[in-house]
Amino acid sequence: MLQLAAANLLSPPVLFFVLGFAGSLAGSKLTLPEAVAKTLSLYLMLSIGFKGGVAVAGHGLTGEMFAAIGAGVVLSALLPVAAFALLGLMSPLSRVDRAAVAAHYGSISIVTFVAASETLRSLGVDFDGYMVAIAAIMETPAILVALYLAGSNRPRQEGESLFGEVLLNSSVVVLTGAFVIGAITGEKGMAEISPFIVDPFKGILCLFLLDMGAVAARGIANGSRFLNPGLIVFGAVMPALSASAALAIAWLTGMPAGNAAILMTLAASASYIAVPAAMRLALPEANPAIYLTLSLGITFPINLVIGIPAYLALARWILP
Amino acid sequence: MLQLAAANLLSPPVLFFVLGFAGSLAGSKLTLPEAVAKTLSLYLMLSIGFKGGVAVAGHGLTGEMFAAIGAGVVLSALLPVAAFALLGLMSPLSRVDRAAVAAHYGSISIVTFVAASETLRSLGVDFDGYMVAIAAIMETPAILVALYLAGSNRPRQEGESLFGEVLLNSSVVVLTGAFVIGAITGEKGMAEISPFIVDPFKGILCLFLLDMGAVAARGIANGSRFLNPGLIVFGAVMPALSASAALAIAWLTGMPAGNAAILMTLAASASYIAVPAAMRLALPEANPAIYLTLSLGITFPINLVIGIPAYLALARWILP
Amino acid sequence: MLQLAAANLLSPPVLFFVLGFAGSLAGSKLTLPEAVAKTLSLYLMLSIGFKGGVAVAGHGLTGEMFAAIGAGVVLSALLPVAAFALLGLMSPLSRVDRAAVAAHYGSISIVTFVAASETLRSLGVDFDGYMVAIAAIMETPAILVALYLAGSNRPRQEGESLFGEVLLNSSVVVLTGAFVIGAITGEKGMAEISPFIVDPFKGILCLFLLDMGAVAARGIANGSRFLNPGLIVFGAVMPALSASAALAIAWLTGMPAGNAAILMTLAASASYIAVPAAMRLALPEANPAIYLTLSLGITFPINLVIGIPAYLALARWILP
Amino acid sequence: MKTHPKKEIRIICELPLAGRMRAHLDRAPISGYTLLPVIGGKGSEGAWSREGLVGDAGQMVIFLIILDEAELQAVLADLYAVITNQIGIITIADVEVVRPDRF
Amino acid sequence: MKTHPKKEIRIICELPLAGRMRAHLDRAPISGYTLLPVIGGKGSEGAWSREGLVGDAGQMVIFLIILDEAELQAVLADLYAVITNQIGIITIADVEVVRPDRF
Amino acid sequence: MKTHPKKEIRIICELPLAGRMRAHLDRAPISGYTLLPVIGGKGSEGAWSREGLVGDAGQMVIFLIILDEAELQAVLADLYAVITNQIGIITIADVEVVRPDRF
Ligand SMILES: Nc1ncnc2c1ncn2[C@@H]1O[C@H](COP(=O)(O)O)[C@@H](O)[C@H]1O
Ligand SMILES: Nc1ncnc2c1ncn2[C@@H]1O[C@H](COP(=O)(O)O)[C@@H](O)[C@H]1O
Ligand SMILES: Nc1ncnc2c1ncn2[C@@H]1O[C@H](COP(=O)(O)O)[C@@H](O)[C@H]1O
Numbered sequence A, B, C: 001m002l003q004l005a006a007a008n009l010l011s012p013p014v015l016f017f018v019l020g021f022a023g024s025l026a027g028s029k030l031t032l033p034e035a036v037a038k039t040l041s042l043y044l045m046l047s048i049g050f051k052g053g054v055a056v057a058g059h060g061l062t063g064e065m066f067a068a069i070g071a072g073v074v075l076s077a078l079l080p081v082a083a084f085a086l087l088g089l090m091s092p093l094s095r096v097d098r099a100a101v102a103a104h105y106g107s108i109s110i111v112t113f114v115a116a117s118e119t120l121r122s123l124g125v126d127f128d129g130y131m132v133a134i135a136a137i138m139e140t141p142a143i144l145v146a147l148y149l150a151g152s153n154r155p156r157q158e159g160e161s162l163f164g165e166v167l168l169n170s171s172v173v174v175l176t177g178a179f180v181i182g183a184i185t186g187e188k189g190m191a192e193i194s195p196f197i198v199d200p201f202k203g204i205l206c207l208f209l210l211d212m213g214a215v216a217a218r219g220i221a222n223g224s225r226f227l228n229p230g231l232i233v234f235g236a237v238m239p240a241l242s243a244s245a246a247l248a249i250a251w252l253t254g255m256p257a258g259n260a261a262i263l264m265t266l267a268a269s270a271s272y273i274a275v276p277a278a279m280r281l282a283l284p285e286a287n288p289a290i291y292l293t294l295s296l297g298i299t300f301p302i303n304l305v306i307g308i309p310a311y312l313a314l315a316r317w318i319l320p
Numbered sequence D, E, F: 001m002k003t004h005p006k007k008e009i010r011i012i013c014e015l016p017l018a019g020r021m022r023a024h025l026d027r028a029p030i031s032g033y034t035l036l037p038v039i040g041g042k043g044s045e046g047a048w049s050r051e052g053l054v055g056d057a058g059q060m061v062i063f064l065i066i067l068d069e070a071e072l073q074a075v076l077a078d079l080y081a082v083i084t085n086q087i088g089i090i091t092i093a094d095v096e097v098v099r100p101d102r103f
């Protein structure tokens, strides 16, 4: 496990994240232009969606897959409740702020998923292509749960349009669409575009993580005054709790270790694209500095640097 | 032919176009940032220009090539006249609007050319590298013909500066310049930069077509109220007519089927970069919503999805 | 040597630079969007930094390396003084303007370094990975020397914050950071990300040089009225002088020809990113049109087109 | 050239809110609006910058609306309602236009 | 700090027209101008957005010109002629500047 | 809806100067500021454009500051000192706001 952690820590993606983070704290401007950051993010989703679809292409719909989907849905419905309760214990936040944070932790972070799958790949640990679909599925439900937790009594119509807006968030659509295209075109399609979506993938991930590191550090610098010790502990403890819940479900449903490590990573990760935008619309009274700083500044680095190897080690240890 | 159409329809580039189109109609924002879209477009031109130049490098200037160039020039001079006449029959547009639309259909769309050449390549159908030069040559003449058709009696000087502006449009310059550089550096140059301009090409095309699909759908959503049934039929019929004219010329000049399929695609395609900008300067009274919607929203998708395989099937069927 | 110059002149990167330059002078807009130009520049630094680090990884810190670093530091301290003196002879510039120009010529241009290393690579001439570190080290000292030459008597504190700003300039940080990451991850890291940072490198350089050519031509068009014949001669002569000084030091320290050619290129090149921004802060009275036009419009093209092959030929001729 | 007085509303608002704002503007008695980019800023919740961001949250845009003084109060009240709970700033200024009938 | 009244012309015009506009501004009795980006908008011809576009058509930019009231009419008339057939909007506003001799 | 008069300072300044400007604004008696992009322009030193540039030199940004008239002179003097040697333009205009206490 320690060896795993060291290997992860010394991999190029994590080191570029650290470079962005440390350089930014020191005062250097290491962010990418917004247009490029958005495009790289889109590229990552297109690529993992497509790869997942191709992997699924041969296999058709299996019982295992539906079990895993079920596990994802259950997690993204329950984790916000757990987060909401835990926040109530740990920090004097308003109900609305707690609900907004809970939505982030119930949803998932695609780049954390990407980092985990690269780690697994480079260690030769297999996982199923449909795990990407589960990532897509887990993006949204937590938002609805959180609105309920916030006791939101907004007019129905706005709520519905919000659900549409979230489901149609470009990250969800590209991920799902590329998955379907990958499933349709299969290995033949993969052969045609793999020099773009597979070969440079890890390098592009490095560039993107340089930016993410810089953004995370900037977020901490600007947002830390909205955090308190309780919140910071929450940002570190909640991923462990979520990953444990995912591990339990993985055990119950008999998942292989690779899939389980991915599910744990998804559970442990917190959204930084779709959910923050949705919260600004649905719960505008919630302070964005709190949830953005927690999700991007605390939980993302923890998952990237020590979470992923830990989840994998646990999954391999507990599961057959 | 049906098989060809199905293969085309299920290729990654077309599917990503469909994803962009459908997702955008459903309300998702799938466009790329402008800075990135412009760069991808430049990349495509640089790449196909260079590849065409390298292909030509060994062969020198042949009679066939000049015949093909002649065919291209003739088409781009006559197609606007045909389009102008056809529009007169089909739709109650003003003279100036008709001329502006005619300019678009006499010129060409580079991304349609790119899509066609990828289709041919993946089917193993050969075509000559100099067809890229013909694409470049066909970009501009239609503008002049259309100005004449519009009965434009603007002061000479502005017309000349306009011609300069169009000839110096970055898309024309990069295409031509990269062609010349490819011809100069030949296979040696190609070996050095093919990991950038060849290997990821099809994948980058997918990303670009995702954007084009989204832009096309947005164009239809915003511009459809400026169209009438006659115009929509025009947008579908004109490509067929242009492709037929190109097929006839290809037959007359004894072109091989691959070249003919490309020439037909060029004829059938309508400009969406250089000509719209030129029309805003030269014929400002013409309504841009009409020509942009027709070119990008109707004709481009038709060519991409069913036109290209149809032109190829026809060319193979009619020509030796 | 003539053969070398011809090979360089007919390589894709130089030809794309010429395309950008000539096309821009003719009136075409061939620049890349700023967001993309900045990202490509970052990519080039990340890539060469990483490659340099990997090359160093196996070798540890050697005496040769420290000698080369010493050579770089000495050059970047002395060259500004030489430039300042030479300008005094050749042109009636104000003291502050001379100092600002001197800072640029004492510092280095990364893209010139990149072009030189590509030339060496394609000719099979070896050079050490640590030369990248020397590039990073040579970026900053000239600024301090130039402030001294300008007789700047600004309050201490601003000077210090300036030094921080320059050392933390993202180009310096990414270059150095990627170097360290390359040194840490070594060949293993390289294997993972080389499809992104090595394979497409030369092609991306072509795209970037197209942009640089366009920017250089635009700079000349806008800035030429601030230049006089003496300054233009300076822009052509100073690189030769700097390269000669570097050659002498290389000879004194017993550098191999490849390293020497790189050191000469660094010495001959003039900054266009970090130093101009620093000069706007530190010496605002200096006219930016002068130093930007000289550095980007005169010296960069000269180095790229004839300097690099000349430095290499000289280094091979003089050194063992 | 005779010029005519109009009012200009400028709204700096969060990007995630832009869709709602557009919906309200579509129903307002105005001839159109223009959207401008913002690259950063500082307010009660600290400094922010568009650089490096992937999502819409934490970014802002500007809506510029030129309209007749007669419509100002109604439009203002409607738009104000949209951003009242959100991060955002509304300013109103006097401008002159050449073709008054276009607004 | 004493401030001095000037006029500010703001022209929102189509991007393909920018070259012509620049040519006219180069001949105008002004000290300079500033170009601002626009990301979208809505007018009589519907909504538009810069996102995803490759060509110049369908995009707009803003020219900002600060000038002396004495020159306003002449400059305005000249620039108005450029965009009269095109899509675009001109507004004039009052501003104060610190160094009046610079404009 | 009642509106209240405020002042708006707009500073077009060089990008390398933005850090210093921010530092001064952080100490100023204002509620915040907004940064806008500029894509090009022309001044006494010729035309420039952001396109294609890699470094910060040769680029500009706009700082927009809404503030109370009472603070105008002090803030103006402080900011003017920052750009006095540099390339840049300051203008002041009148605006109305809805929530006067926020500025
Ligand atoms: N006094 C001001 N002048 C200009 N822009 C401001 C000012 N105060 C706030 N802003 C802008 O409005 C945003 C939200 O401010 P706030 O509502 O104070 O959180 C900030 O991020 C700034 O972009
Ligand atoms: N009332 C308005 N306020 C601000 N911008 C407008 C207004 N009307 C039109 N525009 C802008 O001017 C462009 C052209 O409008 P139009 O001339 O009506 O087609 C639109 O796309 C908007 O960007
Ligand atoms: N009259 C003007 N109106 C608007 N912007 C101007 C004007 N004069 C100068 N500028 C802007 O201020 C920058 C610097 O001008 P200058 O200080 O004259 O070199 C220019 O590049 C323009 O962007």
Ligand code: NA
Residues within 6 Å of the ligand: A079, A104, A105, A106, A107, A108, A109, A242, A266, A267, A268, A269, A270, A271
């Ligand atoms: Na989660």
Ligand code: NA
Residues within 6 Å of the ligand: B079, B104, B105, B106, B107, B108, B109, B242, B266, B267, B268, B269, B270, B271
């Ligand atoms: Na055509």
Ligand code: NA
Residues within 6 Å of the ligand: C079, C104, C105, C106, C107, C108, C109, C242, C266, C267, C268, C269, C270, C271
């Ligand atoms: Na140098």
